[in-house]
Amino acid sequence: TQLLEQSPQFLSIQEGENLTVYCNSSSVFSSLQWYRQEPGEGPVLLVTVVTGGEVKKLKRLTFQFGDARKDSSLHITAAQPGDTGLYLCAGRGGQGAQKLVFGQGTRLTINP
């Protein structure tokens, strides 16, 4: 069974600080996605990374896929209150695998 472990599970920081969220596994994934979920809503896809070592940027958010495709990180620069939410990483297994395996999530709170 493929598992994804996210750390930290909870993070509360002040506006303007930087932060990094980690998503780790002992399994190899063919691709990895990051979602953000706001209270009362479903998760919304932020980014997909498919190549080992790939880095993608979305404004102040930087996503990286590990070289071995077993881990990923999300870095937020100069966090804003609007970044508050639950961040979920999700991995897809081998070729053709339609299911995603989700991490347990990181609940991020940015205080004004």
Add this chain to the structure above:
Amino acid sequence: DVKVTQSSRYLVKRTGEKVFLECVQDMDHENMFWYRQDPGLGLRLIYFSYDVKMKEKGDIPEGYSVSREKKERFSLILESASTNQTSMYLCASSLWVGGTYGYTFGSGTRLTVV
């Protein structure tokens, strides 16, 4: 804009009731999924379907069944609701794009079983 619609945002049901959760997508996606979300446990897959009338068990199918009679609709059925099925239920559909599957989620149904 693509959309996955879940019929109810909140439901309260009694123990032993048969419960139907409905999900409709307007994107002509082949794959549809039902997850439940519990604090500290993330999203756990209950069932998924990759075509009409096709279904596969996910990680936690016990106590649930599903129905997919039309491509756009995927229903989750709790045969006899129990208090440990109190949870947030999320429906999703996916399409192969850009070398992977992109998921679109509904807004969720928060089910309370009393």
